[in-house]
Amino acid sequence: MFHAFAEAWKGLRRNGLSSFLSLLTTFIALSLVGATFLVEANLKYMFKTVEQGMDVQAFLKKGISPAEVDGILAAVKKIPGVRDVTYVSPEDGLKELREMFQDMASVLDGLEANNPLPPKIEVKTTGVEQIVSVASALREIAGVEDVIYQKEAQKKLEAIGRVLQMAGLAGVISMGAVSVLVIGNSIRLTIFARRHEVAIMKLVGATDGFITAPFFCEGLLLGFFGALAASGMLIGVYYWLSRWLAATLPYLPVLPLDSDLTADILTILVITGLAVGGFGSALSLRKYLT
């Protein structure tokens, strides 16, 4: 294995210019993969920020006792997907209404004595996809009369989420395919440049594995170095861009560049780089072997 990497390294240096060009193309393709990932991650982050504002309301039966309310709150907290729950008493509800209809406060006069509002709880979920299951779980709890949530908004958000995911996936796959082709082509050129050497190797009884291992490793190295360069560039650009955005558009939620995000970028690009390099060279080698 060491021999194969040493040979691969020699091979890369021997064809300096062509190696540099494939490295450059791999770098560009992987940068696009990484950029797609960052855009996708940020859209998801914004999406999450928006959907965290959405909640489910459950109306409780009238005249419920404080003890019963406590029981219901405890039960609600146990439902998977629930992030937060608050109790709104009929009196609080009325206050909310008064705030909303300040100009027509007189209409609400007299309601204090005979408050028609039911007590209710407001439940925040961890994500938009949890709303339906949380709502149906709420309906099962004794003392809950009715459950309402914004079905339409929730459905739309879910649909947008799906489209974003597909678009991101399509972007990553197409960029990955481009890298595979680029690396594959580069390896094919290397094999072609060294066809006499390969013929001689075969002649003296080198196995296919022995002959192809250095070329395969060359693909891995190209993918690896391309990934490192692309990660470095993306992290740098993202650092400046996120600072600039925070300064100019403070209300825009931007995923912060923390160690988690840095690790994610590195992991994703290095794994993609190695996979793409390995796959690309394997593809060319298969062609050459048959």
Place this chain on the structure above:
Amino acid sequence: MIRLTNVEKTYNGHITALSGINLQVEKGEFVFLVGPSGAGKSTLIKLLYREEVPTKGQVYVLGEDLGRMRRSQIPFFRRRIGVVFQDFKLLEDRTVYENVAFALRVTNCPAREIQKRVMNALHIVNLRDRRDAYPQELSGGEQQRVAIARALVRKPEILLADEPTGNLDPSTSMEIFQLLERANLYGTTVVVATHARAFVDAMKKRVVELREGRIVRDVRRGSYSE
């Protein structure tokens, strides 16, 4: 050791390179393949190291039916034979030593063993002093001696040579034929395709003559032509 029965080789379905070839070579023999250019000498050599497969008939070398040999077995078969060419086929970016060692490196031979055997092979072809030179720095005769050292370093059972002196002057050719004969004395079976009339006549070995893809003469202690 080598046995061809009713071998026919056609290219692209209609260009006949060899037909009706029946040939047997025993262990330890030295055989010259002679005949005009295009007679099929090179094709016959290629069949023997499984570069080509026969269109019809069987080729047995070292007990293997080459027409049926699996792709994955070819390298292991080739390690048992040595091949020498007119154009030497050396790796230009490696030294003399590395070129010879390469034949052992592909076989997972231990490093200590490699050095011993390479130096021994270079000694036989009298190139120990040039072991750090690159092929371009050597004369044609020296390059061919490197190729022979590479072929002999694995102690092959069969040594094949296709026009080994085609690019060399007579006195250099002499050295090459002496080396082939020496390998034969150590027990290696040698098959040489050649145009070098003077050497064929002088060495008095078995001569197989090809013409238009057929064997027209096969004589012990023969000469280049009748």
